[in-house]
Amino acid sequence: MREVDGPKEPVETGPPPFSEHSADSPLSIHAMTVAYDRRPVLWDVDLDIPPGSLVGIVGPNGAGKSTLVKAAIDLVPTLSGRVRIFGKPFQSRRRMVGYVPQRESVDWEFPVTVLDVACMGLYDRIGWCRRVNRAAKERGMEALERVGLADFADRQIARLSGGQQQRTFLARALVQDAHLYLMDEPFAAVDAATEESIVELLRELRSTGRTAVVVHHDLQTVRRYFDHVLLLNTRVVAFGPTEEVFTPEHLQATYSGKLTLLEEASEALSKHGSSP
Amino acid sequence: MSEATEAEHLLDLLFLTNWNTRVVVLGVVMLGAAGGVVGTFMLLRRRVLIGDAVSHATLPGIAIAFLVATGLGYEGRSMPVLLLGALGAGLLGIAVIQLLNQGRRVSHDAALGVVLSTFFGTGVALLGIAQQHASASVAGLESFIYGKTASMLQADAILIGAVSLGTGVVCLLFFKEFRLVCFDPGFARGRGLSVLKLDLLLMSLVVSVVIVGLQAVGVVLVIAILVIPAASARFWTDSTGRMVLIAGGLGALGGWIGAMASAIAPRLPSGALVVLALGGLFLLSLSFGGRHGLLHQAIQTGRRTRRIRREHALRAILECLEVTTEEECTVEAVAERRGWETRQAQAAVRALDREGLAVVEHPGRETTVRLSESGRREAEAVVRRHRLWEHYLIRHARFDSGHVDRGADELEHLLPMDILEQLEAELSAEGSASGLPSSPHRLEDRPGGEAPIA
Numbered sequence: 001m002r003e004v005d006g007p008k009e010p011v012e013t014g015p016p017p018f019s020e021h022s023a024d025s026p027l028s029i030h031a032m033t034v035a036y037d038r039r040p041v042l043w044d045v046d047l048d049i050p051p052g053s054l055v056g057i058v059g060p061n062g063a064g065k066s067t068l069v070k071a072a073i074d075l076v077p078t079l080s081g082r083v084r085i086f087g088k089p090f091q092s093r094r095r096m097v098g099y100v101p102q103r104e105s106v107d108w109e110f111p112v113t114v115l116d117v118a119c120m121g122l123y124d125r126i127g128w129c130r131r132v133n134r135a136a137k138e139r140g141m142e143a144l145e146r147v148g149l150a151d152f153a154d155r156q157i158a159r160l161s162g163g164q165q166q167r168t169f170l171a172r173a174l175v176q177d178a179h180l181y182l183m184d185e186p187f188a189a190v191d192a193a194t195e196e197s198i199v200e201l202l203r204e205l206r207s208t209g210r211t212a213v214v215v216h217h218d219l220q221t222v223r224r225y226f227d228h229v230l231l232l233n234t235r236v237v238a239f240g241p242t243e244e245v246f247t248p249e250h251l252q253a254t255y256s257g258k259l260t261l262l263e264e265a266s267e268a269l270s271k272h273g274s275s276p
Numbered sequence: 277m278s279e280a281t282e283a284e285h286l287l288d289l290l291f292l293t294n295w296n297t298r299v300v301v302l303g304v305v306m307l308g309a310a311g312g313v314v315g316t317f318m319l320l321r322r323r324v325l326i327g328d329a330v331s332h333a334t335l336p337g338i339a340i341a342f343l344v345a346t347g348l349g350y351e352g353r354s355m356p357v358l359l360l361g362a363l364g365a366g367l368l369g370i371a372v373i374q375l376l377n378q379g380r381r382v383s384h385d386a387a388l389g390v391v392l393s394t395f396f397g398t399g400v401a402l403l404g405i406a407q408q409h410a411s412a413s414v415a416g417l418e419s420f421i422y423g424k425t426a427s428m429l430q431a432d433a434i435l436i437g438a439v440s441l442g443t444g445v446v447c448l449l450f451f452k453e454f455r456l457v458c459f460d461p462g463f464a465r466g467r468g469l470s471v472l473k474l475d476l477l478l479m480s481l482v483v484s485v486v487i488v489g490l491q492a493v494g495v496v497l498v499i500a501i502l503v504i505p506a507a508s509a510r511f512w513t514d515s516t517g518r519m520v521l522i523a524g525g526l527g528a529l530g531g532w533i534g535a536m537a538s539a540i541a542p543r544l545p546s547g548a549l550v551v552l553a554l555g556g557l558f559l560l561s562l563s564f565g566g567r568h569g570l571l572h573q574a575i576q577t578g579r580r581t582r583r584i585r586r587e588h589a590l591r592a593i594l595e596c597l598e599v600t601t602e603e604e605c606t607v608e609a610v611a612e613r614r615g616w617e618t619r620q621a622q623a624a625v626r627a628l629d630r631e632g633l634a635v636v637e638h639p640g641r642e643t644t645v646r647l648s649e650s651g652r653r654e655a656e657a658v659v660r661r662h663r664l665w666e667h668y669l670i671r672h673a674r675f676d677s678g679h680v681d682r683g684a685d686e687l688e689h690l691l692p693m694d695i696l697e698q699l700e701a702e703l704s705a706e707g708s709a710s711g712l713p714s715s716p717h718r719l720e721d722r723p724g725g726e727a728p729i730a
């Protein structure tokens with residue numbers, strides 16, 4: 001009931017105003033709580049991602065960064081809360097969302113080529129029981145070209161470097177031509193060249209009005225890469241434009257007790273102070 | 277039996293003149309093909325052993341079906357009745373595994389083990405009871421344990437054929453979806469595929485193949501037609517589609533060999549013969565598989581070792597010439613530069629000579645070597661790569677110039693061309709216009725030399 005006509009009909013009980021969901025927000029999360037075995041991983045998360053932004057999610061290990069991304073697209077069950085993608089539930093907005101999982105989530109020895117993987121992003125458009133046709137392969141190649149892997153199209157995916165594997169996953173999301181991209185640690189363990197090309201790609205996406213939400217681990221690059229940042233530690237510590245929100249106080253609150261990370265954070269900030 | 281009739285018998289078999297043999301062989305061939313095809317997806321989904329649990333779980337079903345049917349006064353050995361019992365028990369087995377595994381109460385492999393052994397034990401005990409009650413008619417049931425093609429009828433073969441064909445068609449239709457679910461179930465779910473439904477479909481294919489395969493291959497060994505062809509096929513290809521086809525082919529071939537052997541030696545359990553044939557094919561694939569086989573890998577490794585030795589020799593000669601500014605150097609000097617035994621250096625330069633890259637003079641004592649024109653070009657390319665890499669390590673990886681030679685030595689042979697170009701662009705300052713970049717360390721005082729690469 002509520003799922004269908006929530007925004008129009010006020011409900012007496014339960015968490016109030018669904019009007020909080022802005023209809024044009026690519027990703028709007030309200031009062032979301034997720035728990036694994038009774039241990040809360042995300043607690044009462046509220047979030048309205050502005051359209052056309054590049055959002056970095058940072059926070060210590062176990063802060064629920066990946067879980068947030070997965071819960072947004074129903075990959076992990078939520079205890080409570082609602083997610084809206086451009087004003088509608090994920091089920092009816094599936095095609096507008098491109099998801100890039102962590103590289104370690106699959107077995108790279110699997111007998112498929114780079115092009116095979118890229119084309120997987122088109123399966124729902126190709127439809128059941130149909131072969132991957134030439135048009136799909138052409139689009140797969142285009143996506144591979146965008147991530148600089150066109151020369152590797154026929155290569156088995158185990159014979160790629162880590163960065164190339166990450167870019168293969170990106171290509172698979174790019175073929176979907178989505179409006180919202182959710183990326184889980186795309187910068188983890190990639191070479192400098194790949195990191196640069198991913199950043200370039202993100203900016204390209206933003207310049208065409210797309211939105212990207214990226215789980216990120218390197219505090220040093222947050223300011224350079226993202227215009228918005230979400231500081232997460234089970235709860236939302238802060239969310240907003242990077243300039244305003246990425247402050248020592250917020251970082252301290254996010255990483256409290258984790259000394260080494262705190263040092264890293266202050267180093268990142270001091271670096272930023274000396275060279276823009 | 278005289279020799280002549282025995283030969284005739286073999287020929288009869290080979291050309292399948294006997295109608296019943298023809299039916300049986302065809303049935304087992306199709307079973308093998310279906311097992312290979314569906315087994316490939318199960319292997320890639322990392323769930324292939326569930327087939328083993330299912331097959332073992334069917335035994336009590338067979339025994340109970342027999343007991344109930346005889347108790348009600350029907351013919352207990354009727355195949356449809358027995359297979360129906362098998363199906364029921366097999367499905368129950370899967371359900372129990374799922375229940376045990378739910379909420380991680382019991383780990384998946386433990387659940388498999390518990391169900392497999394408990395059900396099978398129950399089956400064996402029930403067969404014992406059946407034997408006591410109806411000793412005469414129960415004899416056929418035991419053949420379910422190890423398989424007996426001789427007891428197959430035309431109707432059984434037709435059933436196998438139909439199931440195999442159906443399995444093949446379903447796998448063809450859902451190839452793309454099965455592949456995605458096996459590779460990345462999370463992504464599949466995100467794209468709106470029902471992973472659960474596809475898994476159930478795959479599982480029902482496995483159950484059907486196992487059930488119709490029981491008679492020919494037996495409860496204990498039917499897992500072989502799922503695992504072995506699929507595992508063998510992986511040695512031959514890096515593509516899922518081809519892997520499915522090859523596994524189907526290997527399964528069919530193993531089924532054919534096994535069924536023929538079983539027709540020649542009807543007293544041996546046919547399941548064992550089919551498995552032996554499949555095992556043989558696995559060994560062949562492991563040894564000679566064109567993609568990941570041992571021979572293929574050995575050849576690749578050998579080729580790389582030879583290439584590395586060749587590059588080392590070329591660089592050693594060129595650097596000797598650079599230091600002495602002469603036209604030729606002794607093999608001893610090459611050996612010393614590389615830390616090789618003289619014998620190794622001799623072999624290396626002779627190999628260069630055979631390729632026309634170097635000219636070896638005075639073989640025997642005081643052997644000297646000089647580079648041919650093409651050899652010099654090649655050697656310069658090698659040295660260039662080595663030095664670029666050294667400079668890179670010093671500048672970007674902060675290697676000490678005393679240690680950089682060793683690090684570069686190990687890695688340079690693996691550098692792909694694009695990285696090389698990048699290095700060259702980045703370090704163009706280091707290179708002189710005429711060609712070779714200068715060495716970042718003195719060439720004369722090489723510390724110790726490297727471990728020899730044979």
